[in-house]
Amino acid sequence: MKKRILLLEDGTHFIGDAIGADKETVGEVVFNTGMTGYQETITDPSYYGQMITFTYPLVGNYGINRDDFESIQPVVKGVIVREAARNPSNWREQMTLDEFLKEKDVPGIAGIDTRKLTKMIRQEGTLKGLLAPYENETDKEKLLHHLRSVRLSTSQVAEVSSSKPFISPGEGKRVVLVDFGVKGSILKELNKRNCHVTVVPYNTSAAEILNLHPDGVMLSNGPGDPKDVPEAIEMVKGIQGIVPLFGICLGHQLFALANGADTFKMKFGHRGANHPVKELASGRVDFTAQNHGYSVEQDSVQNSDLVVTHVELNDGTIEGLAHAEYPAYTVQYHPEANPGPGDVNYLFDQFMEMMDLEREGRVDHA
Structure with a gap:
């Protein structure tokens, strides 16, 4: 092997x-602690x-199938595993992990000490990394110079949002x-509830959204720094209080910023x-699927119009917010899971109920 x-x-x-x-x-370079769900993870636009x-330690043991994609084209820069299974076994399996990564033009590396790497990230924080073919030790200094000179993108959302x-x-x-x-999976959950969903790009204005006369607005997950x-922060300011709002992950952070709170890496x-x-x-207490590198600053919420509804038990960070006056709430975790437990899937039903109550209130008021 190379x-x-x-x-x-x-x-x-x-x-x-x-x-790959x-x-x-x-x-x-980040780490994910899930024991299963590598296909959903690799294809998550966040x-x-x-x-x-x-x-x-073992990734790829049930192969890649047609049903577990979160997006068609992965946008990850690389995949790092201890061992990549080369002979997967599952009745839905259509190709190996290696074949999939090659087809999608994603490089990867196997056979390294992922435990050591994870401990480094936990101690030092996320690090910029480079994957490259290895010929000999003399390559390292040249590659290191290149790595340190590269600036990571700050336009991640624009790259993955619908055009x-x-x-x-x-x-x-x-x-x-x-x-x-x-x-x-988020779109799938709305479809299960027979919603008529209009998906709009990240830079759609509040006026354009309200012109669609929605019963509710959902703010999706996404990559990068919400700032x-x-x-999008201005858009949230323009729609909250007019229609019910439900945000997930990046949508949760944008909601916080729109209401005077702050976020941190x-x-x-x-x-x-x-x-x-x-x-x-x-x-x-629910067990949740999560994927985020930013969080809402605890102290900043005290000076906002928001109420903390959920907290993470491992580190005490904010995991849910609601507006003190408007029908609007958000969560930092993923209620659609995939991969992960479905403990909090009920939040989609709460969104349906919130839209019903708001619509009834508008009718009664009229």
């Missing part, structure tokens, strides 16, 4: 076996520009879904399928 090098910006390097596309790439380190509006038809409630890098999407983020989250009102 050898490949994973080089980090601090000079640390790992030599392993090449999998034969190319050089640079990205932010991973734009990142190299995913899987902490579970034009499109409709996913239904006969029920009219929902506008703002696409910051939406996962296919890099100022037009986490040391290594939350990426996995078993994060415990507590609902403050009821004391209920």
Whole structure:
């Protein structure tokens, strides 16, 4: 097998076996703790520009199938595993992980100490990394110079959002879904509830959204720093209080910024399928799927019109917000899961109920 090098910006390097596309790439190295769901993870648009380190030691054991895509084209920069299964076994399996990565032009590396790499990220924070073919030790200095000179993109949302509006038809409630890098599973959950969904680009204005006369607006997940999407913050200000609002992940952070709270970059983020989250009102604890590197600043919420509804039990970070006056709430985790547990899928039903109540209120008022 060909050898490949994973080089980090601090000079640390790992030599392993090449999998996937034969190319050089640079990205932010992060880790995901999920034991399953690698296909959904690799195709999640929120991973734009990142190299995913899987902490579970064997990845690819059930292959790649037609049903578990979150997007058609992965936007990850690389895949890092301890062992890549070469002979998967599953009745839905259509190709191996290696074949899939080659087909989608995504490079990867296998056979390295992913435990060591994960501990480094936990201690130092996320690091910029480079994947490249490895010939000999003399390559390292040249590659390191190149790696340190590369600036990572700050326009991730623009890269993954839909370029034009499109409709996913239904006969029920009219929902506008703002696409910051939406996962296919979110759209699927709305379709299950017979919603008539209009998906719009990330930079759609509040006026354009309201002209569609939605019963509710959903703010999707997406990659990067929410402060890099100022037009979306203004859009949220323009629609909240007029129609019900439900936000997920990046949508949650944009909602916070639109209401005077602040966000910060986490040391290594939350990426996995078993994060415990507590609902403050009821004391209920759910296990959740998460994928984010930014969070809402706790102290900043005190000076906003928001109420904290959920917290993460591992580190106490904010996981849910609601507006004190308007029908609007958001969560940092992924209620659609995929991959992950379905404990919080009921939040989609709450969104349906919130739209019903708002519509009844408008009728009564008239």
